[in-house]
Amino acid sequence: MRLVNTLTRLPEMTGAGELQAPEIRLWKKLPLETIPTSWYIPYQRVGMPMATTASARESKTRLLDAALYILRAKGYTATTVDDICEAAGLTKGSFFHHFKSKEDLAVAAAEHFSAMAGHVFASAPYRSLPDPLDRLLGYVKFRKSILLGELPQFTCLLGTMVQEAYETHPPIRQACQAAMDSHAATVETDIAAAMAKYGPRGDWTAKSLAVYTQAVLQGAFVLAKAHQSAAVAADCLDHLYRYIELLFHPTPTSPAKETS
Numbered sequence: 001m002r003l004v005n006t007l008t009r010l011p012e013m014t015g016a017g018e019l020q021a022p023e024i025r026l027w028k029k030l031p032l033e034t035i036p037t038s039w040y041i042p043y044q045r046v047g048m049p050m051a052t053t054a055s056a057r058e059s060k061t062r063l064l065d066a067a068l069y070i071l072r073a074k075g076y077t078a079t080t081v082d083d084i085c086e087a088a089g090l091t092k093g094s095f096f097h098h099f100k101s102k103e104d105l106a107v108a109a110a111e112h113f114s115a116m117a118g119h120v121f122a123s124a125p126y127r128s129l130p131d132p133l134d135r136l137l138g139y140v141k142f143r144k145s146i147l148l149g150e151l152p153q154f155t156c157l158l159g160t161m162v163q164e165a166y167e168t169h170p171p172i173r174q175a176c177q178a179a180m181d182s183h184a185a186t187v188e189t190d191i192a193a194a195m196a197k198y199g200p201r202g203d204w205t206a207k208s209l210a211v212y213t214q215a216v217l218q219g220a221f222v223l224a225k226a227h228q229s230a231a232v233a234a235d236c237l238d239h240l241y242r243y244i245e246l247l248f249h250p251t252p253t254s255p256a257k258e259t260s
Contacts, residue, residue, distance in 0.1 A: 060098040062088040067109040068116075072152035076106060076164050076172070106161060107175040113157040114179035121186065132193035133248055137241060139187060143217060144237040147230040154230065155221040163222075184210040198248045209247070216240045 066087035070079050081102055085095050099105040121127070126138025147154050162176035188210035195206055220233035 059088070059090055059094045061112075062090060063095060063098060063105065064109055064112040067105055068113055068157055069152050071106065071109060072155055072157050072160050076102075076161050076169075081105075103169055103171060106165070106169070106172050110158055110161065110172065110175035110179050114182060117179075117183060118186075121183075132190045132197060136187070136190045136194055137244060139190070140213070140237055140241045140244065144234050144241075147224075147233055147237075151225055151228070151230075155224065156218060159218040159221055180214060184214050187213055194248060200248050202247070204247075209244075213240060 063084055066084050067079075070083050070087055074083065079102070081092060081095055084105065085092055095105075099108065121139075121142075124138075124142050126135055126142050129135045129138055158176040158179050161172055162180075165172040166176075167173075184207075188206045191209050192206035216236055216239075220236035223236065224230050224233040226232075
């Protein structure tokens with residue numbers, strides 16, 4: 001059975017107007033060892049029955065996987081239950097068996113996205129670097145390296161939903177905040193270790209710098225959408241890399257071009 005990346009196949013699978021973007025195969029652009037197997041599902045076109053095998057995804061997971069792309073492409077308000085069901089190849093009956101409402105799905109999608117992202121970053125190559133500052137800079141470089149494919153494939157589900165729903169849907173805001181805070185906490189661990197080793201001067205904290213990295217990333221994603229290009233986001237991450245270097249080493253130890 002041929003395996004493909006869920007997020008790269010959804011534009012082709014949905015058959016929905018603006019989502020018919022050219023397929024970008026992330027699994028050909030990233031080293032296989034950096035792509036967790038949880039990103040892959042058996043290939044299936046919408047409307048075709050999926051074979052009943054031990055490796056087949058459960059319907060709830062298929063709905064969540066579909067939501068990751070559709071919500072990032074269309075936004076929370078414009079996304080319909082029909083959109084999600086069509087992309088997942090499932091019926092509304094299946095949808096409402098698992099979720100009480102679209103809001104309920106969005107909350108679960110935020111948690112699903114967070115779990116998937118946690119797996120991706122935990123298995124990324126930079127995690128094996130012994131020096132905490134190298135891990136921190138490696139994190140920024142890794143974030144830049146995965147700016148691949150169409151905008152809905154690399155922008156953040158959490159940032160997309162919370163900008164739209166923070167006032168009207170408190171459960172979505174809370175789910176997005178929890179996921180963002182959890183990811184920032186993993187970055188904070190390396191920052192704290194780097195501070196202990198290198199002792200940079202200043203009244204800032206590991207937590208404040210971790211939150212700042214996420215602010216840069218979310219802003220970079222918004223600019224990428226405005227410009228319809230990942231290039232502006234890559235430039236923002238280059239500047240973040242230089243900024244972190246200067247915090248720990250007033251004289252940069254490596255040229256900025258190494259962030260490429």
